[in-house]
Amino acid sequence: MPSDLLSTVxxxxxxxxxxxxxxxxxxxxxxxxxxHALTKADNVGLGLVVAGLALxxxxxxxxxxxxxxxxxxxxxxxxxxxxxxxxxRQRGIKLWKQ
Amino acid sequence: xxxxxxxxxQRLEFTPRESVFFHLRSGCLRAVLFALMWxxxxxxxxxxxxxxxxxxxxxxxxxxxxxxxSSWSFLGVVQFVPFFLWRSLYGGVDVARRALHPRLPxxxxxxxxxxxxxxxxxxxxxxxxxxxxxxxxxxxxxxxxLQVHVLDERKNFLxxxxxxEQRVAAMFDISLxxxxxxx
Numbered sequence: 001m002p003s004d005l006l007s008t009v010x011x012x013x014x015x016x017x018x019x020x021x022x023x024x025x026x027x028x029x030x031x032x033x034x035x036h037a038l039t040k041a042d043n044v045g046l047g048l049v050v051a052g053l054a055l056x057x058x059x060x061x062x063x064x065x066x067x068x069x070x071x072x073x074x075x076x077x078x079x080x081x082x083x084x085x086x087x088x089r090q091r092g093i094k095l096w097k098q
Numbered sequence: 099x100x101x102x103x104x105x106x107x108q109r110l111e112f113t114p115r116e117s118v119f120f121h122l123r124s125g126c127l128r129a130v131l132f133a134l135m136w137x138x139x140x141x142x143x144x145x146x147x148x149x150x151x152x153x154x155x156x157x158x159x160x161x162x163x164x165x166x167x168s169s170w171s172f173l174g175v176v177q178f179v180p181f182f183l184w185r186s187l188y189g190g191v192d193v194a195r196r197a198l199h200p201r202l203p204x205x206x207x208x209x210x211x212x213x214x215x216x217x218x219x220x221x222x223x224x225x226x227x228x229x230x231x232x233x234x235x236x237x238x239x240x241x242x243x244l245q246v247h248v249l250d251e252r253k254n255f256l257x258x259x260x261x262x263e264q265r266v267a268a269m270f271d272i273s274l275x276x277x278x279x280x281x
Contacts, residue, residue: 017190024197032235032247033206036193039229044190064138078226085237085247095206095247 003055010052017045030096031088039081046073124167129158168219174268181265182227189232196249207251210243211259214274215267217241224266231262 024037050070054063132154140146196204215221225236225244234255238245248255260277267274 017194020194020197024193027197027202028204030206032237033204033249035229036233036235036247036249037197039235040186040189040193040232041197043230044187044194047187059141061138061141064134068135068138074230075226078229081229082225082236082239085235086239089237089245095208097207098205 007052007055010048010055014045014048014052017041017048021045031093032085032095035081035085039077043074043077046070121162121167125158125162128161129154132157132161165219169271171268171271174265174271178265178269182230185232186230189230192232193249203250205250205252207248208237208245209248209251209255210240210245211256211263212243214263214277215270216272220266220270220272223270224263227262227266228259231258234259 018041021037021041024041025034028034028037047070050066054066057063057066133150136146136150136154140150196202213221215224221239221244225239228234228236228244228246233249233253235247235249236244237247244259246255246259264274
């Protein structure tokens with residue numbers, strides 16, 4: 001089944017982005033750079049996982065539900081990242097420089 | 099050459115009758131969106147509409163009160179979606195590449211982007227979008243500036259941000275004052 005194959009590729013690609021995001025969280029030097037890894041890599045990872053699962057969905061409504069979840073996570077991820085960064089700035093946490 | 103640009107939001111001062119029409123139109127559109135969401139959440143179950151209809155009406159009234167309708171452009175939204183999807187995918191690839199790279203090629207910095215968008219929803223929307231685009235994270239939402247943390251300050255982010263701002267303005271059907279150029 002071509003859709004099964006496409007789903008597999010999308011899910012694995014999504015997993016790789018989650019792995020890269022987690023690696024970034026561990027390797028990046030300060031709170032600001034870690035937020036970069038979490039927001040961007042994880043959102044793309046979840047987007048790919050959602051796309052892979054939506055291909056397997058039995059109804060249009062289920063696919064819509066998955067899309068809604070992704071949009072909510074995008075909104076929450078971006079807003080929370082901004083709030084964490086703004087709080088860090090207010091507390092005077094310096095950014096890492098080479 | 100356009101010398102004077104008018105802020106579309108300021109032109110949203112209607113006569114009372116026009117205002118009622120505008121609110122009704124936005125209310126109807128939102129009700130349709132809420133109904134679509136209800137349909138998705140309940141898997142289209144027919145008997146759920148008995149609860150769904152009052153919930154949708156209530157949600158519509160609350161949303162119009164809490165977030166008064168503003169101008170927006172269908173074309174602007176349609177053009178924004180592929181741009182956003184493509185750029186956020188690139189953003190994910192970019193940060194994943196840096197995280198996986200043995201030498202961790204980052205050179206973080208902070209800089210200010212002077213707002214051209216009017217205060218309110220357009221600015222909040224842009225601040226959120228900036229955090230999802232390649233290499234940028236909105237750190238502080240100031241009255242005059244958006245402070246942006248960048249992962250690699252050797253890149254030119256100013257022109258990139260101006261492009262994003264232009265697209266957000268197109269979504270909200272706002273015309274921006276001309277850019278001030280180099281800062």
